[in-house]
Amino acid sequence: MAKAAAKKSAAAAPSVERRPALAGQELSATGVTLAVLPPAERISLRAPDASVAALSKALGVTLPQKPKTSAAKAGRTALWLGPDEWLVIDEVGKVPLADCAEVTVLHSAVVISHRNVAISVTGPAAAATINSGCPQDLSLDAFPVGAASRTILGKVEIVLLRTASDAFRVECWRSFSDYVFTFLSEAARDAAA
Amino acid sequence: MLLIRCPYCEEERPELEFRNAGEAHIARSANMAGESDDDFEKFFFIRSNPKGIIYERWRHMHGCARFFNAVRDTVSDRFLLTYKAGEPKPAKLPGASK
Numbered sequence: 001m002a003k004a005a006a007k008k009s010a011a012a013a014p015s016v017e018r019r020p021a022l023a024g025q026e027l028s029a030t031g032v033t034l035a036v037l038p039p040a041e042r043i044s045l046r047a048p049d050a051s052v053a054a055l056s057k058a059l060g061v062t063l064p065q066k067p068k069t070s071a072a073k074a075g076r077t078a079l080w081l082g083p084d085e086w087l088v089i090d091e092v093g094k095v096p097l098a099d100c101a102e103v104t105v106l107h108s109a110v111v112i113s114h115r116n117v118a119i120s121v122t123g124p125a126a127a128a129t130i131n132s133g134c135p136q137d138l139s140l141d142a143f144p145v146g147a148a149s150r151t152i153l154g155k156v157e158i159v160l161l162r163t164a165s166d167a168f169r170v171e172c173w174r175s176f177s178d179y180v181f182t183f184l185s186e187a188a189r190d191a192a193a
Numbered sequence: 194m195l196l197i198r199c200p201y202c203e204e205e206r207p208e209l210e211f212r213n214a215g216e217a218h219i220a221r222s223a224n225m226a227g228e229s230d231d232d233f234e235k236f237f238f239i240r241s242n243p244k245g246i247i248y249e250r251w252r253h254m255h256g257c258a259r260f261f262n263a264v265r266d267t268v269s270d271r272f273l274l275t276y277k278a279g280e281p282k283p284a285k286l287p288g289a290s291k
Contacts, residue, residue: 067201067202067203067204067257068202068204081257081258082201082256082257082258082259083201083257083259085257085258135194135207135209135210136206136207149202149256150255150256150257150258151210151255151256152209152210152255157255
């Protein structure tokens with residue numbers, strides 16, 4: 001009986017156990033708050049121009065074609081990373097890869113859900129905090145709400161998305177997440193001072 | 194910090210996002226096995242290394258990740274022009290002193 005129950009719960013559990021890096025870490029300083037965002041589904045999508053329309057339809061979000069832009073719809077965000085490269089993030093638990101699998105046009109979609117960790121940086125000093133390690137111009141003119149870019153923070157590569165005038169989403173590789181969070185924590189204290 | 198214009202991102206970005214990738218416009222022979230040793234040496238090892246205007250490949254490593262070509266003055270380190278990979282060598286350079 002116990003054996004059967006154990007079997008049943010094992011079948012119901014997801015096939016890959018998720019062990020979030022940095023789970024639950026938070027930091028509040030004057031003017032800026034850091035928080036680790038909950039796990040999300042992500043794919044790295046590469047596709048030629050001819051496939052973009054069909055993929056946009058399947059994903060339910062129009063893949064942006066302009067540099068440094070993003071598009072969001074129903075909890076799913078597509079970030080322009082390069083002329084034929086997008087990062088698609090789904091925060092409501094739907095699997096973008098499954099949508100891409102139904103498309104017959106040429107494309108490459110790779111699940112990177114567990115590769116990335118997202119950190120939110122919010123507050124009036126958010127831009128100053130990120131700018132302590134990121135050399136891009138984060139003024140609202142140059143980096144408006146919805147702007148997205150792959151760039152660097154300190155010594156590591158990040159993907160930066162501006163979700164509001166005073167809020168950013170920082171995506172970094174999981175193995176770098178400790179460095180990124182510590183870096184941002186130090187920067188937040190500096191920005192507050 | 195230098196600002197380099199990426200022709201794919203269509204704006205100037207900080208140099209930390211870029212990597213140099215050697216001299217541009219070096220054509221690889223279609224018949225590599227038939228190359229003489231001297232020709233192969235020229236293709237593989239010999240670079241122009243000029244004092245002045247140089248045509249280079251650069252990569253927007255931590256941005257759009259694309260390779261592109263740039264014209265740079267090795268004396269002043271000024272970037273005169275950047276253009277997409279595959280485009281021909283520009284005939285006219287803006288602001289070139291000579």
